[in-house]
Amino acid sequence: MANPGATPFVFCAHHLLKTAFQNMGYRQLHRSSICAAKEHYDVVVVGGGSAGITMSARMKRKVGAEKVAVIEPSEMHYYQPIWTLVGAGAKRLATSGRPTASVMPSGVKWIKSKVQGFDPENNCIRTDDDKEISYKYLIIALGIKLQFDKVKGLPEGFSYPKIGSNYSLQTVEKTWKALQDFKKGNAIFTFPNTPVKCAGAPQKIMYLSEEYLRKTGKRSDANIIFNTSLGVIFGVKKYADALLEIIKDRNIQVNYKHSLVEVRADKHEAVFENLDKPGETHVYEYEMLHVTPPMGPPDALANSPVSDAVGWVDVNKETLQHKKYPNVFGIGDCTNLPTSKTAAAVAAQSAVLDRTISLVMKNQSPNKKYDGYTSCPLVTGYSKVILAEFDYDAQPLETFPIDQGKERRTMYHMKADMMPILYWHALLKGYWGGPAPIRKLLHLGFSK
Numbered sequence: 001m002a003n004p005g006a007t008p009f010v011f012c013a014h015h016l017l018k019t020a021f022q023n024m025g026y027r028q029l030h031r032s033s034i035c036a037a038k039e040h041y042d043v044v045v046v047g048g049g050s051a052g053i054t055m056s057a058r059m060k061r062k063v064g065a066e067k068v069a070v071i072e073p074s075e076m077h078y079y080q081p082i083w084t085l086v087g088a089g090a091k092r093l094a095t096s097g098r099p100t101a102s103v104m105p106s107g108v109k110w111i112k113s114k115v116q117g118f119d120p121e122n123n124c125i126r127t128d129d130d131k132e133i134s135y136k137y138l139i140i141a142l143g144i145k146l147q148f149d150k151v152k153g154l155p156e157g158f159s160y161p162k163i164g165s166n167y168s169l170q171t172v173e174k175t176w177k178a179l180q181d182f183k184k185g186n187a188i189f190t191f192p193n194t195p196v197k198c199a200g201a202p203q204k205i206m207y208l209s210e211e212y213l214r215k216t217g218k219r220s221d222a223n224i225i226f227n228t229s230l231g232v233i234f235g236v237k238k239y240a241d242a243l244l245e246i247i248k249d250r251n252i253q254v255n256y257k258h259s260l261v262e263v264r265a266d267k268h269e270a271v272f273e274n275l276d277k278p279g280e281t282h283v284y285e286y287e288m289l290h291v292t293p294p295m296g297p298p299d300a301l302a303n304s305p306v307s308d309a310v311g312w313v314d315v316n317k318e319t320l321q322h323k324k325y326p327n328v329f330g331i332g333d334c335t336n337l338p339t340s341k342t343a344a345a346v347a348a349q350s351a352v353l354d355r356t357i358s359l360v361m362k363n364q365s366p367n368k369k370y371d372g373y374t375s376c377p378l379v380t381g382y383s384k385v386i387l388a389e390f391d392y393d394a395q396p397l398e399t400f401p402i403d404q405g406k407e408r409r410t411m412y413h414m415k416a417d418m419m420p421i422l423y424w425h426a427l428l429k430g431y432w433g434g435p436a437p438i439r440k441l442l443h444l445g446f447s448k
């Protein structure tokens with residue numbers, strides 16, 4: 001997070017030298033660091049989440065562990081996709097976290113700080129403890145920032161009962177508590193008016209809650225309501241059609257273009273703005289409220305030279321190379337890649353980025369192209385999943401030669417039991433680049 005009290009972000013000012021370097025071609029730029037950093041690595045990875053650890057494992061194989069550093073402040077690393085099931089009481093929170101030290105590739109330098117500023121002209125980053133670190137190649141993997149505070153009454157409203165959010169470590173168990181304590185009234189699930197990570201997760205918990213209330217005999221006393229800022233249930237028609245059937249069968253109410261603007265947690269009231277009629281608000285009383293918070297780029301990227309106008313890392317959508325700085329790369333939720341932000345997308349991106357960096361290191365042009373692959377296992381019950389997989393064009397790009405638009409028990413087990421293993425033991429070790437090879441094999445070559 002940005003530190004407003006910090007001294008202005010001023011790098012070593014060898015001004016003339018700097019200008020000279022700026023005027024040189026990019027190939028020279030990434031070979032010569034001119035800031036006064038005491039620490040230097042061939043590859044610096046900022047952020048040690050899903051994408052950062054994955055890329056550090058891959059870079060270790062490429063250049064050697066001692067030449068790679070990861071800047072990550074958190075002592076713990078979390079497998080966030082399982083929080084959907086934690087919020088529904090189907091998995092324990094403790095299973096989602098492991099010490100960062102245990103996922104850091106051995107020999108790679110872990111710098112336990114926050115990056116605060118970028119100086120790509122000088123191949124340097126600066127941390128919140130005032131360290132400057134220089135690099136030949138920089139990989140930015142800072143994730144997405146949760147912005148509960150954009151909703152009036154939050155985050156303090158979480159100190160009251162009946163409200164939870166699967167999106168944060170601190171609030172996910174409150175979802176399960178609210179579900180268990182449900183007696184009678186509205187169970188409301190929200191989707192904010194911003195990009196989010198895993199765009200299916202706001203409704204997965206709704207289907208799980210609906211099934212829980214049915215199994216515990218409370219369903220007839222519950223109105224299940226999905227208040228979404230979007231105008232559609234899901235961005236890919238095939239899966240949207242399947243979800244709308246489920247919504248009809250299970251008697252769920254959907255209100256489109258409804259954005260949560262305030263929570264009055266003491267009165268169990270949630271206020272929604274009608275985005276089609278700005279200024280018009282509706283107050284809903286709730287017995288359970290699941291909040292998906294607004295989200296945006298991490299503070300470290302605000303007004304940074306590596307960011308686009310919104311604050312996302314500005315990368316080429318096929319190669320993941322920065323549009324302006326050829327020795328800078330972005331991966332995962334913090335980028336402006338126009339696809340749905342997921343760990344599955346990170347997996348596919350990691351294989352492409354690995355190749356891109358190899359070629360850039362050899363002064364060759366990147367040639368492997370990311371197709372936007374992303375996946376969202378749409379959990380529709382305690383043993384059912386629709387496995388959505390799609391590309392930049394919002395066209396299904398399915399791994400298995402079966403109709404993935406159907407709810408399936410096998411896909412639930414894949415999500416709940418196999419994916420965590422794949423994540424900890426293959427993705428984070430740099431050995432899982434997404435399911436494209438399996439897809440090609442299973443479709444006998446008749447697939448993209």
Ligand code: FAD
Pocket residue numbers: 001046047048049050051052071072073074079080081082083084113114115116141142143144166167168197198201298300331332333334341342343344345346375376377
């Ligand atoms: P993250 O894994 O969030 O990592 C970002 C890292 O950057 C963090 O470790 C953070 O501490 C660090 N950081 C932040 N600021 C700084 C700084 N200034 N300096 C240094 N480090 C910093 N994906 C799926 O594929 N399938 C799913 O079913 C799925 N379900 C989900 C359900 C939920 C409830 C949630 C919350 C997410 C889900 N996801 C799912 C999404 C998935 O978890 C993310 O897309 C994925 O973790 C993105 O990886 P990342 O590395 O970009 O970001």
Ligand code: UQ1
Pocket residue numbers: 081343344345347375376377399419422423427432434435
């Ligand atoms: C995936 O690769 C991945 O990252 C490890 C996920 O995140 C946990 C997923 O949810 C999914 C579905 C995939 C894609 C994998 C297969 C086998 C379809």
